[in-house]
Amino acid sequence: MSDRPVATSIEPYTITLRPGHPGLIELDWARSIADWTTAHLVDLPRGISRHTVRFVAFEQGTYAIKELPLKAAQRDYETLRRLGDVNGPAVRPVGLVVRPLEDPNGEQGACLITRYIDYSFSYRELLSGGSFGPRREQLLDAFAMLLTELHLLGCFWGDCSLSNVLYRFDAGAIDTRLVDGETASIYDTLSDARRQHDIDIMVENVAGEMADIAAEQGVSIDDADLHMGEDIAARYHAFWRELRAEERIERHEQYRITERVDRLHELGFEVDEIQLVPHADGEHVHLKTRVADRNYHTNRLRDLTGIQAAENQARQMLSDLHYYEMAHSGSLPANRALAAVRWRVEAFEPMLARLAQQIPPIEDPLQAYCDLLQSGHRKQNFTVEYSVAGARCDPPRSTNSSKSGHP
Ligand SMILES: Nc1ncnc2c1ncn2[C@@H]1O[C@H](COP(=O)(O)OP(=O)(O)OP(=O)(O)O)[C@@H](O)[C@H]1O
Numbered sequence: 031m032s033d034r035p036v037a038t039s040i041e042p043y044t045i046t047l048r049p050g051h052p053g054l055i056e057l058d059w060a061r062s063i064a065d066w067t068t069a070h071l072v073d074l075p076r077g078i079s080r081h082t083v084r085f086v087a088f089e090q091g092t093y094a095i096k097e098l099p100l101k102a103a104q105r106d107y108e109t110l111r112r113l114g115d116v117n118g119p120a121v122r123p124v125g126l127v128v129r130p131l132e133d134p135n136g137e138q139g140a141c142l143i144t145r146y147i148d149y150s151f152s153y154r155e156l157l158s159g160g161s162f163g164p165r166r167e168q169l170l171d172a173f174a175m176l177l178t179e180l181h182l183l184g185c186f187w188g189d190c191s192l193s194n195v196l197y198r199f200d201a202g203a204i205d206t207r208l209v210d211g212e213t214a215s216i217y218d219t220l221s222d223a224r225r226q227h228d229i230d231i232m233v234e235n236v237a238g239e240m241a242d243i244a245a246e247q248g249v250s251i252d253d254a255d256l257h258m259g260e261d262i263a264a265r266y267h268a269f270w271r272e273l274r275a276e277e278r279i280e281r282h283e284q285y286r287i288t289e290r291v292d293r294l295h296e297l298g299f300e301v302d303e304i305q306l307v308p309h310a311d312g313e314h315v316h317l318k319t320r321v322a323d324r325n326y327h328t329n330r331l332r333d334l335t336g337i338q339a340a341e342n343q344a345r346q347m348l349s350d351l352h353y354y355e356m357a358h359s360g361s362l363p364a365n366r367a368l369a370a371v372r373w374r375v376e377a378f379e380p381m382l383a384r385l386a387q388q389i390p391p392i393e394d395p396l397q398a399y400c401d402l403l404q405s406g407h408r409k410q411n412f413t414v415e416y417s418v419a420g421a422r423c424d425p426p427r428s429t430n431s432s433k434s435g436h437p
């Protein structure tokens with residue numbers, strides 16, 4: 031933090047911003063955000079929190095502002111910055127406001143500014159009764175994978191809970207991101223003891239949250255899903271084992287190296303390094319892989335088409351593009367990038383425009399597009415383009431219908 035401007039005692043605040051967010055400078059940072067009346071304030075749904083959180087919208091984007099004691103804000107900001115540097119699964123930090131005239135331990139000591147995650151919601155939106163109904167499996171997998179990814183990046187969370195995560199629909203899965211890093215620290219690598227400590231905290235937090243939910247919904251504590259955290263922990267261990275597995279590959283089994291890389295891609299990970307250590311007997315090698323961020327399909331889709339989507343949405347859209355290429359193989363340019371432009375202009379964009387007119391602005395058009403892909407057109411070997419050409423375009427409602435149980 032040494033390169034930050036140091037405030038003198040007469041300044042009511044200092045603001046440190048990452049580039050590209052000019053509108054934020056004009057806000058009244060000397061006053062508590064609880065007292066703001068600026069026209070930039072927007073009312074957006076948010077989860078339970080101890081601190082005051084408000085949202086502001088500008089032409090360049092929407093932001094979440096959290097007011098909290100100085101040390102916690104600094105720690106949150108540093109954690110989010112470091113996770114952002116490695117494309118980690120967390121909200122992106124935009125700035126930090128320090129109010130040197132306030133008590134640094136007081137609630138108004140500082141403000142953390144993060145980019146608002148569009149179409150995100152809290153876990154409560156997924157509840158049906160005292161538990162998560164048909165979404166439980168997806169939620170648990172996503173949650174376990176989030177903790178695995180963070181640990182792979184060396185992040186000890188210290189307060190992993192359902193409410194410190196933001197959720198978003200991601201094709202047939204759920205995308206999860208750390209939203210609260212006040213207690214987190216990043217290490218070069220995490221020891222097994224630290225990982226276990228983090229898991230223990232998660233199990234306890236989740237049990238508490240499930241007990242609260244049961245109480246609120248009038249469900250008996252005996253019927254509360256109090257072991258959900260243990261279920262998440264079991265899935266976490268399975269992911270960890272798979273991602274860290276060292277495999278023995280015989281001389282005639284070279285294809286297994288490709289299989290392993292394909293499997294990591296399938297899980298969404300970019301492969302950072304492959305390490306092969308030959309055994310003295312010359313008959314086999316030991317294979318180790320190191321993964322980077324979990325944006326494999328997101329990155330491929332963006333490189334090919336310029337479209338920015340969540341990981342599973344991107345996977346599904348790439349497969350739509352593939353079907354399109356097959357269906358038009360005679361008339362498409364051989365160059366993949368040019369074919370992708372044709373798909374985007376002729377199939378994807380027109381359908382997205384139609385969907386955007388039919389869903390409420392708070393719903394994600396890309397998710398609606400994926401819902402449409404999933405809704406059966408694929409089974410008949412149709413691409414979305416054919417349904418555009420059809421007389422009726424009646425896509426399934428995406429996020430809201432999904433929230434109410436649409437698988
Ligand atoms: N960047 C963001 N995008 C969307 N929503 C956000 C963002 N930042 C915060 N929120 C909303 O604000 C809520 C509270 O944030 P956060 O958990 O960081 O607050 P907190 O007061 O520190 O929580 P705690 O009570 O766990 O200490 C989140 O659950 C989320 O709904």
Ligand SMILES: [Mg+2]
Nearest residue numbers: 079193194210
């Ligand atoms: Mg929180």
